[in-house]
Amino acid sequence: MDNKKKVVIVGGGFAGIRLAKKFANNPKLDVIVLDQHNYHFFPPLLYEVSTAFIEPSNIIYPFRKLFQKASNIRFHMGKLDKVLREFNKLVTDQGTLLYDYLVLAMGTEPNYFGNENIKKNAIAMKSIEDALMIRNHILFSMEKSMRSVILEEKQKFSTIVIAGGGPTGVELAGKIAELGRNIADKDYPEALGLKAKIYLIEGAPNLLNTMSINAQQEAYRVLEKLGVIIMLNTLVNDYQNSEVKLSSGEIIIAETLLWTSGVKARKVDGIVAACIGRGDRILVNDINQVDGYSNLFCIGDQALALHDTRYPQGHPQLAQVAIQQGKQLAENLQREILGIKTKPFLYKNKGSMAIISKFKAVVDLPKMYFGGLAAWLVWLLVHLVPLTGVRNRLKLLSNWFWSLMTNDPALRSIIGKVKQ
Numbered sequence: 224m225d226n227k228k229k230v231v232i233v234g235g236g237f238a239g240i241r242l243a244k245k246f247a248n249n250p251k252l253d254v255i256v257l258d259q260h261n262y263h264f265f266p267p268l269l270y271e272v273s274t275a276f277i278e279p280s281n282i283i284y285p286f287r288k289l290f291q292k293a294s295n296i297r298f299h300m301g302k303l304d305k306v307l308r309e310f311n312k313l314v315t316d317q318g319t320l321l322y323d324y325l326v327l328a329m330g331t332e333p334n335y336f337g338n339e340n341i342k343k344n345a346i347a348m349k350s351i352e353d354a355l356m357i358r359n360h361i362l363f364s365m366e367k368s369m370r371s372v373i374l375e376e377k378q379k380f381s382t383i384v385i386a387g388g389g390p391t392g393v394e395l396a397g398k399i400a401e402l403g404r405n406i407a408d409k410d411y412p413e414a415l416g417l418k419a420k421i422y423l424i425e426g427a428p429n430l431l432n433t434m435s436i437n438a439q440q441e442a443y444r445v446l447e448k449l450g451v452i453i454m455l456n457t458l459v460n461d462y463q464n465s466e467v468k469l470s471s472g473e474i475i476i477a478e479t480l481l482w483t484s485g486v487k488a489r490k491v492d493g494i495v496a497a498c499i500g501r502g503d504r505i506l507v508n509d510i511n512q513v514d515g516y517s518n519l520f521c522i523g524d525q526a527l528a529l530h531d532t533r534y535p536q537g538h539p540q541l542a543q544v545a546i547q548q549g550k551q552l553a554e555n556l557q558r559e560i561l562g563i564k565t566k567p568f569l570y571k572n573k574g575s576m577a578i579i580s581k582f583k584a585v586v587d588l589p590k591m592y593f594g595g596l597a598a599w600l601v602w603l604l605v606h607l608v609p610l611t612g613v614r615n616r617l618k619l620l621s622n623w624f625w626s627l628m629t630n631d632p633a634l635r636s637i638i639g640k641v642k643q
């Protein structure tokens with residue numbers, strides 16, 4: 224019965240966390256962070272979990288520990304089912320929550336473009352569970368390959384197709400190819416010369432399509448040298464019974480299809496269709512307020528803001544956009560509560576980067592490009608510093624150091640579910 228405003232933030236990813244942290248210990252606000260997991264995680268390093276290079280615990284941090292020192296922030300573990308806007312109420316699979324202000328920051332999910340076979344048979348990489356599933360699946364497929372006595376079957380089990388040549392696909396392809404190079408002969412002596420095949424399929428005419436031409440060419444050159452078979456201007460159209468069907472008519476027989484080809488925003492029951500834009504993203508104005516609703520906001524990958532003429536299609540779905548929107552909304556909500564004029568969100572592009580293999584990365588800054596070792600070192604730093612928790616940073620650093628020195632990370636255990 225106090226005058227505090229109740230803010231519910233759905234989603235503890237980059238955007239939600241940044242927003243919540245800015246509200247810490249604000250005496251005017253009671254904040255609830257709702258997430259389906261009890262931990263925050265760092266998606267840019269998922270590919271290193273899925274290739275057994277680092278442990279999942281290196282890139283996750285429990286929400287309750289994160290907010291230990293913020294007396295006004297509580298965590299609610301649950302999955303959002305529905306928003307009842309007329310009652311300012313949320314329905315989750317673990318109960319209901321009331322709010323004065325609601326902020327949606329639920330990110331995206333894989334987009335299979337309506338193909339049920341691909342959805343059922345491929346593996347995407349959006350969560351810790353996905354990354355572990357990929358790790359288990361690749362390792363288990365290699366075990367099956369070793370057991371089989373039929374050459375075609377052996378090859379099928381050790382063939383991996385990656386659909387999507389954006390940063391995630393490029394990073395996965397590079398790391399899997401390196402694993403094959405450094406470890407296959409040691410771990411699988413019974414392979415008797417059989418080599419794993421890695422295909423990278425991209426619909427556009429270039430890899431890393433949103434980056435500079437220099438970055439695209441460097442990625443192509445390095446991956447080709449690592450033995451990755453790259454197919455451009457080609458789409459994966461279907462996948463079942465271990466047959467990857469391509470738009471060229473070609474069929475690749477493979478036990479593994481990794482799907483990094485596209486995402487769409489998570490849908491929310493209770494948000495009317497008129498508020499939904501391209502990629503299922505929720506349309507927001509220049510302060511991330513959902514069009515037509517004074518106490519409903521959306522930030523990060525799930526939001527689509529069209530006010531900035533530099534980004535007529537909306538902002539790119541990147542960590543920096545999510546972080547900056549979280550920060551700015553924190554300021555604007557506090558201004559709004561105090562009746563002060565709000566400030567429009569303007570994204571500051573700090574550049575983009577992708578790692579390709581050991582000692583090789585590409586970095587596009589707003590006004591310059593660089594690659595090679597310097598880019599690789601910058602990539603490591605940029606992905607180490609924002610990781611939550613000093614312990615996580617130290618563990619990651621030691622994991623990286625060990626793995627890079629030995630070329631043999633020794634985390635190749637099959638634990639938990641294997642995709643059948």
Ligand SMILES: Cc1cc2nc3c(=O)[nH]c(=O)nc-3n(C[C@H](O)[C@H](O)[C@H](O)COP(=O)(O)OP(=O)(O)OC[C@H]3O[C@@H](n4cnc5c(N)ncnc54)[C@H](O)[C@@H]3O)c2cc1C
Nearest residue numbers: 234236237238259266267302303329330523524540541542
């Ligand atoms: C493999 C991978 C690599 C990437 N690499 C980079 C990179 O190198 N650089 C870069 O800038 N960007 C990268 N990105 C993109 C970046 O991760 C996103 O732009 C960023 O995470 C968006 O932040 P967000 O807070 O909007 O959403 P997210 O970080 O996705 O967080 C959404 C949160 O909502 C929760 N949630 C979802 N649905 C529900 C529900 N129904 N109920 C409750 N909680 C829910 C989720 O559990 C999650 O915690 C990468 C993404 C992936 C998947």
